[in-house]
Amino acid sequence: MSDNYLNQVSEDEISIKDIIDFLLESWKAILATGLIGLLGAAGFIAITPSQYEATAQIQMAQIAPNNNNNNNNNSNPLGVNVEDPNLLMARLKLPSSYTEDEIKACGLQDAKFPAESLANIAKLSPVKGVTSIVELKIRLESKDQAVSCAQSLFENIRESQNNIVKPYIEEAKALLTKYQ
Secondary structure, three states, X not given: OHHHHHHHHHHHOOOHHHHHHHHHHOHHHHHHHHHHHHHHHHHHHHHOOOOEEEEEEEEOOEEOOOOOOOOOOOOOOOOEEOOOHHHHHHHOOOHHHOOHHHHHHOOXXXXXXXXXXXXXXXXXXXXXXXXXXXXXXXEEOOHHHHHHHHHHHHHHHHHHHHXXXXXXXXXXXXXXHHHO
């Protein structure tokens, strides 16, 4: 019984000779499959346009904490964000947030719906572990356009946050002149 068992086990095993025989018998099919895959990959690369991605990490503008105030409940030593990063991300998903200058900088002036196209291209996401920084990613077919688009959107964010903080600065200046 043990001889039958050993013969049965040896018949179920695959040896190196079996593998070499298989490769010699089916080399044409292996080569044809490889060439088809190579041609498919080359065709995909030829048809797909190049994509360039510009990435920027943007820190929210902040109002410095009042160090003279002992009742400071702010846990962030750098200050309070002028605009919540989640609100910024939601605002930039709206097509009405973008100006003609930004649309032109991104090369979308000829698009059917340029503001909507820009809202779809601009991807903002929070940076893990940091509550005051968002990451902006722009993907376009031209390297220069991707960079100029990201710079234009950064300027949009900077200007809007300056407009948000402007009343606070004016109020602080007025209080300062009053105290002087």
